[in-house]
Amino acid sequence: xxxxKVRVRFAPSPTGPLHMGGVRTAxxxxxxxxxxxxxxxxxxEDTDQTRFxxxxxQYIIDSLKWCGISPDEGQGFGGDFGPYRQSERKAMYKExxxxxxxxxxAYYAFDSADDLDRVRQMAKAAGSPxxxxxxxxRSSMKNSLTLSQNEVEKRLAxxxxxxxxxxxxxxxxxxxxxIVRGWVSVNTNNMDDKVLFKSDGMPTYHLANxxxxxxxxxxxxxxxxxxxxxxxxxxxxxRYLGWEEQMPKxxxxxxxxxxxxxxxxxxxxxxxxGFPVFPLQWNNPENDDQFSGYRENGYFPEAFVNMLAFxxxxxxxxxxxxxxxxxxxxxSLEKVNKAGARYDHDKTKWFNQQYLRSKTDSELGxxxxxxxxxxxxxxxxxKASAIAILMKERAxxxxxxxxxxxxxxxxxxxxxxxxxRKKWNSDARNHVRALKQMFSELEDFSEDSVExxxxxxxxxxxxxxxxxxxxxxxxxxxxxxxxxxFAICSILGKDETLQRMDLALEKLP
RNA sequence: GGCCCCUUCGUCUAUCGGCUAGGACGCCAGGUUUUCAUCCUGGAAAGAGGAGUUCGAUUCUCCUAGGGGCUGCCA
Numbered sequence: 001x002x003x004x005k006v007r008v009r010f011a012p013s014p015t016g017p018l019h020m021g022g023v024r025t026a027x028x029x030x031x032x033x034x035x036x037x038x039x040x041x042x043x044x045e046d047t048d049q050t051r052f053x054x055x056x057x058q059y060i061i062d063s064l065k066w067c068g069i070s071p072d073e074g075q076g077f078g079g080d081f082g083p084y085r086q087s088e089r090k091a092m093y094k095e096x097x098x099x100x101x102x103x104x105x106a107y108y109a110f111d112s113a114d115d116l117d118r119v120r121q122m123a124k125a126a127g128s129p130x131x132x133x134x135x136x137x138r139s140s141m142k143n144s145l146t147l148s149q150n151e152v153e154k155r156l157a158x159x160x161x162x163x164x165x166x167x168x169x170x171x172x173x174x175x176x177x178x179i180v181r182g183w184v185s186v187n188t189n190n191m192d193d194k195v196l197f198k199s200d201g202m203p204t205y206h207l208a209n210x211x212x213x214x215x216x217x218x219x220x221x222x223x224x225x226x227x228x229x230x231x232x233x234x235x236x237x238x239r240y241l242g243w244e245e246q247m248p249k250x251x252x253x254x255x256x257x258x259x260x261x262x263x264x265x266x267x268x269x270x271x272x273x274g275f276p277v278f279p280l281q282w283n284n285p286e287n288d289d290q291f292s293g294y295r296e297n298g299y300f301p302e303a304f305v306n307m308l309a310f311x312x313x314x315x316x317x318x319x320x321x322x323x324x325x326x327x328x329x330x331x332s333l334e335k336v337n338k339a340g341a342r343y344d345h346d347k348t349k350w351f352n353q354q355y356l357r358s359k360t361d362s363e364l365g366x367x368x369x370x371x372x373x374x375x376x377x378x379x380x381x382x383k384a385s386a387i388a389i390l391m392k393e394r395a396x397x398x399x400x401x402x403x404x405x406x407x408x409x410x411x412x413x414x415x416x417x418x419x420x421r422k423k424w425n426s427d428a429r430n431h432v433r434a435l436k437q438m439f440s441e442l443e444d445f446s447e448d449s450v451e452x453x454x455x456x457x458x459x460x461x462x463x464x465x466x467x468x469x470x471x472x473x474x475x476x477x478x479x480x481x482x483x484x485x486f487a488i489c490s491i492l493g494k495d496e497t498l499q500r501m502d503l504a505l506e507k508l509p
Numbered sequence: 510g511g512c513c514c515c516u517u518c519g520u521c522u523a524u525c526g527g528c529u530a531g532g533a534c535g536c537c538a539g540g541u542u543u544u545c546a547u548c549c550u551g552g553a554a555a556g557a558g559g560a561g562u563u564c565g566a567u568u569c570u571c572c573u574a575g576g577g578g579c580u581g582c583c584a
Contacts, residue, residue, distance in 0.1 A: 013583080013584045047584080048582095048583055113582065127510090161582095165582095186512070190580095200582075204581095204583085204584085224578095225514070225515090225577080225579095226584090227579090227584090228579080229578070231513095254514095254577095257577080264578080312521090314521080314522055316523070318531085320534095340576085340578090341521065343521095344519095344520050346534055347521065347533080347535080348534095391546090393546055393548090404546095464543080465543040465544095469543040469544070481544045483544095485544095
């Protein structure tokens with residue numbers, strides 16, 4: 001490995017919200033950078049002005065921040081290699097395209113989009129589905145290879161629209177070593193003369209990405225597998241630009257696949273299958289499109305990140321719960337898998353549950369109190385913590401914690417129908433009445449005290465727990481199941497508990 | 510269609526020529542629990558197929574099949 005400083009970039013295009021596959025790419029870049037003591041850079045690839053979506057760039061920045069993987073440098077984060085938006089670097093690219101023309105590795109092409117369309121249609125009709133602008137077809141097109149120099153200069157002087165295409169040699173094997181895949185090799189006969197510079201004066205991704213990576217001194221290009229087919233083209237560009245010695249190392253990541261059926265995870269899968277595919281909720285300002293986000297669905301960013309890290313990578317040990325720091329220590333590109341990873345929503349929920357349980361009681365209490373406040377329930381931190389301790393084993397999300405705790409906040413407005421039918425009878429009614437009498441005489445209404453009192457009642461009357469417990473629970477909480485009744489009573493307090501018992505005696509049949 | 514990449518339990522994965530193929534999620538059963546949840550124990554569940562290399566292949570090579578990606582003046 002070279003001794004150059006590690007600098008990696010995440011280079012999304014602001015054409016919409018960043019989906020979880022993109023977040024994972026960003027995460028792997030971040031982890032690698034942190035582990036190597038390098039820098040993680042955010043570059044916005046907005047060379048296609050027709051696909052600009054307002055708010056998308058901010059969404060990307062907000063998403064990275066929420067995940068805790070903020071770039072060290074880049075759009076929105078400052079740095080010495082800016083600007084970090086390709087549209088603002090527009091003026092830089094032409095010189096490199098010109099350089100390629102001068103050294104014979106690129107040429108002007110004057111074919112209009114309509115021309116190309118027509119040729120492709122004709123080729124298709126003739127049974128060839130994939131017409132390419134390449135070393136054989138370029139000789140019958142309008143470009144600086146077929147037109148006289150005079151003609152070319154005239155067209156340029158007249159301001160005729162043109163693009164600049166790379167000129168590929170025929171039958172040349174292009175090889176490079178990918179960190180996750182090993183040697184990859186493609187013959188130029190199977191590649192085409194890609195457009196490097198568009199007629200609107202903007203570079204295409206291919207040119208911009210090489211120029212910027214070089215200028216920004218990027219050491220490793222870590223990106224999705226969908227870029228693998230164009231990697232050889234990029235290698236050639238480094239070569240033709242004279243930068244091959246400083247060419248970054250490549251690592252092409254496996255794709256995230258949809259949980260059902262085939263294909264890569266797409267933005268519509270979430271709504272279809274009932275889980276978010278985006279980190280944050282997205283409301284498209286231009287139409288009514290709305291996509292749910294992990295944040296809004298109550299996921300902890302640590303859980304989301306932990307889950308994502310394991311989709312395509314694992315540390316080789318049996319540890320699965322990792323903090324961000326832990327991940328960056330354990331991470332290695334060599335242990336990234338080659339095959340696509342199918343997203344598993346159950347596993348994601350499990351991760352969230354693990355993180356919920358790992359919170360301290362007071363953290364959980366605070367989160368529960370916050371959640372309750374959203375629903376106009378004011379709750380002391382002390383009480384919230386007590387409830388959280390009791391309820392956390394049955395929650396995946398904070399909102400579960402809140403919803404399952406409803407009976408603490410308000411008296412039963414109804415009673416569980418099944419439990420009423422099965423457990424509420426004249427005996428149950430008598431027990432509740434007797435217990436109420438006993439409890440009313442208790443000075444100490446702590447969990448232990450209530451339990452002791454309750455158990456002495458059972459003992460004195462030679463009753464089993466099952467004879468009295470369910471009716472008691474039903475009376476106080478309206479439910480047929482839940483955590484320890486003694487703890488519940490203690491949290492509710494003596495007055496409230498007694499009043500609820502009264503209420504039940506009045507309302508239940 | 511062409512090119513490239515990939516292929517271990519349902520899913521995420523471990524194994525870097527010699528294992529009863531391990532773990533996690535989910536699922537099932539039993540136990541603990543007044544109930545539910547938790548927790549504990551156990552269970553079902555896999556190296557696509559075919560050749561070759563080798564004393565020995567999940568592991569290396571090739572072929573086939575299957576899956577995925579790319580195939581735009583999109584990234």
